Amino acid sequence: MISDALLFWFLAFVTVGSGLAVVLFTNPIYSALSLVMTMVGVSALFVTLGAYFIAGVQLIVYAGAVMVLFVMVLMLFDLKQELMAFSRGQITGALKVISAGLFLGLIFGIITKRSNLSFVDKIPSPADINIDNSKELGTVLFARxxxxxxxxxxxxxxxxxxxxxxxxxxxxxxxxx
Amino acid sequence: MLNTDVFVNIGINHYLGLSAILFVLGLMGVLLRRNAIVILMSIELMLNAVNLTFVAFSRYTHRIDGQIIVFFVMTIAAAEAAVGLALMVSIYKRFKEVNIRFFEHLKG
Amino acid sequence: MGKDLFEVVVNCVKLLAIFLFMVQAVPILVWLERRGSAFIQNRFGPNRVGPLGLMQLLADALKFLKKEDFAPEAAVRPLFYAAPVFALIPATLAYCAIPFSIPLSVEAFELFGQSWGPYIFKMQGYEMNVGIVFILGVSSLAAYTIMMAGWGSGSKFSLMGALRASAQIVSYELALGLSIVGVIMLYGTFNLTDMVMAQQGPLQFSAFGKVIQLGWLPNWGIFYQPLGFILFFAAAFAESNRLPFDLAEGEAELVAGFHVEYGGFKMLMFFIGEYGHMLIASGLVATFFLGGYGIPIWTVADVRAWLGTMFESPQTVDLMTMLIHLVSYLTKLAIFLWIFIQVRWTLPRFRYDQLMELGWKTMLPWALGNTIVTALVIYLVS
Incomplete structure (x- = not known):
């Protein structure tokens, strides 16, 4: 239990940190590499949620193909440092940050206050986390x-x-x- | 004695909160950045956050359909990246710049 | 990881041992490559230092370690220094997921005044139900190393090499992934150990309600999926950037490709990464198509019964069975590594447009066709 919690907090730290780096790096190549890091972190989070196949596909499709394209295009452009990486205007920028923060607060409020999400388990049952669900996934995908x-x-x-x-x-x- | 229950018992709220943070980070990237490719990347970040929500719900409601939706989202994200980057290359060849301010005169 | 301290420690040591095996195999492979190429080209190769020139590897490693550590003026420092380190990670992670041998069971014993329960140790870094997907996903991260090195060096030769290499890896990943879909459908699993277990014994399959058995052939995937084998092997060459697909470092036009600017220990790390990919490719080919660690025609139970007539204690029989399968696996690995080396010194290099045409217009349609035909046959036969 405690090791699961440690793993989650570590992965949360990695994904949020690299996600922040995507926005804050002025050099787009560093942004792209940080995004790769985020995607690897999200893939690991999928593993903690028991979605092994999705985690592998996330690595192959996002980290292995989509982001390679991004990095390749950025390297061809060779933009290096951007002079005007962020939008002009202190007030509009602050307004944007504030509204995004308010949006985040709204979501958090909904998540924490409306805790009577009756259709979900609060705590996962550890029994079904190690089941290989790729067969079931295929059946559902090609039937329903x-x-x-x-x-x-x-x-x-x-x-x-x-x-x-x-x-x-x-x-x-x-x-x- | 501090109540450490929130830090030790990881439930669905933790995953939802994390994906909310990631989503808002992507949103800020779209709002604040001016490099069109970085904006595309921020959209990918938002899609990733949504995928995390789907997988978390699929795990905690014991229904596998959430993971199917993640498949669809991934496919569409890959397609979007391909078209977006092809457009970016065309724009770069024309304006020698991918800053969104430089092709504002597309309008009207 | 394990249920008590002993198991956790053993599992950690196992991971470390697999990593060390991968790293230690590299100097031997380099020696084999140099001696082998000399043999193929009717030369001597390194034969001065030590017996058969084996000490040449130590001397080389020492030379690499002693070299001055420098970065070019135009380099982007963080990427330039990070790239060689990242070169090791995908190769190591993927290699740890390949099974070496049958699981070794250890009976309960007393140690430090405490009884330690019976254990079963898997002879692989970690077992995953989606082993193939994991290996494909992790090894696709190798493209970033190349691009980081190529762009971070700040040289146009390395950038060109990196662009070529990453385009090649992305293109051939498709053919690689599709060529093993047939294998996955055949065995009905993503798990590598299950695949090895499905290839035990003599060739035997059921068709139209009858069981057909050929006693003189092993039950290997290569007899069911010959086209898949060829496509996978060719794509594996391209994935590990070996000749005839080493356009990334075409020395005639690009000096050395993405690692032009690297020297000394950083160069050595790229070497380890490249040979690591060779090891992964050989291990995967052996696992998918040649029965993994299995022994031809014999099943694990046969081997165990045969050993049971020779040794008394079940512990020894278990250990010997494990060792025999390990030797079988290493033999297959060595054969494929030798094929890698032989091909490198035999075939000329492709032109870049030929490479892309081969990947997209030849291998991809054939792999797709193989998938469809396999699916149809499985549907009709069962």
Whole structure:
């Protein structure tokens, strides 16, 4: 129990710290690398929640593919330090921070005050945390959510065609001359 | 004697609170940063926070559908990143800059 | 981690031992590579220091340690220094998830005036139900090391090398992942130990309600998934940046790719990372397609029964069974490592567009086809 708690607080510290670094670093490459750190942390949090397969997919898709693309594009641009990384205007900036903070406070209030979320267990039952649920996941995905799955397939096809079209259009990386 | 129950018994509220913090961090990134790629990355951060909420609920309600939604969110995030980055490359080639202030004259 | 102190300590020592094995295998592999390449090219290779030139590795390591530690003027210091350290992490994490041998059971014994209950120690760093997904995910983090090194060096050669390498890794990860989907469907599990267990004994499968058995062939995945084996092995070459896929360090045009600016101990860490990926690839090929630590045709129970006729105490039989399977695993590992080395000194390098075409237009469709055909066959046969 205590080791679980220590693990959670460590991971929470890592994810929040690196998430903060994403926003605060003026060099976008450091932001991207911090975001990778956040995603690895979130993946570890998925493991603590017993979602092993999702944790692996998070590593492969987010950390291994999406963020590699981001870092690659940033390295090609070679922006180094940004002179104007943040928005102009002290007052508007402060307003934005304050409103985001109020939003956070609102969510926290809802979470802590409305503690009668009757449909959830407060404390996890330790029995089912080590069960391999990937088989069940597949069954549910291809039975109950088959329409969403097929729709995603179509979406990915559209995205692939669209991205190629973007790259080949005027001004793209593979523009026709 | 301080009540250490909050720190030791990790429940769903902890995960929800953590994901709320991550979500608001992403929100601040979107609001404050001016580099369009960093804004895209902040959106990814927000999506990650939402994924964490889904998985936490799926764990504590013993329903696996939350994890399916995480699949869908991940796919859409990957697609969004691909299109967003293709756009960014086009914009960079045109303006030599990805700061959002530099292509404001797209409007009207 | 374990239920009492003894088990926790043993598990920690085990992790450390696996890491040390990986690190210690590197100088031997370097020696093997240099002697092997010399043998292939009709040269002598390093043969002066010690017997067979084996001490050459120690001398090299000493030279690496003594070199001056410097960073180029244009380098981004934090990334430049962090990259070699991060090069070790994905390789180590992935290697710890591969099973070496059957679990070793230890009976209850007395120590320090206390009785320590019976234990079962798994001969792998940690067992995971989603072992394959974990290994793929962790090893995909290797791309960051390369990009950190390439961009952090502040040199255009290293940046070009890093871009080539990371594009190659991302492209071939797809073929790598798809080529083992057939294996996963065949065994119906993500767990590597379960996979090894499914490949025990002689070739045997049930089709259309009949059981077909071929006594002279082992029940290995390579006989069910020959195309998957070829695709996986080729993609594994690309993932570990070895020839014929080592465009990242094409010395003719890029000097040495992403690690041009590195020297001394930092260079050594990249070396360990690269050879670590070779070890992972060999271990995975052996586990998926060649029965892992299993012995051809014999099952674990057969080995145990055979040893039972020779030794009396069950503890010794257990230990000997474990050791025999460990030797079997290491033999398979060594064969594949030798194939890696042999290929490196035999084949020429691809051109970059050929590499991308091979990855996207040849291997990906074939892997997809393999998946579909496997699924159809499994559906029809069962």
């Amino acid at each position: 959510h088959i329409f969403g799955f097929e729709a995603l397939g179509v979406l990915l096809l559209v995205i692939a065609v669209g991205t190629v079209a973007l790259a080949r259009s005027k001004g793209g990386t593979h523009a026709k001359h």
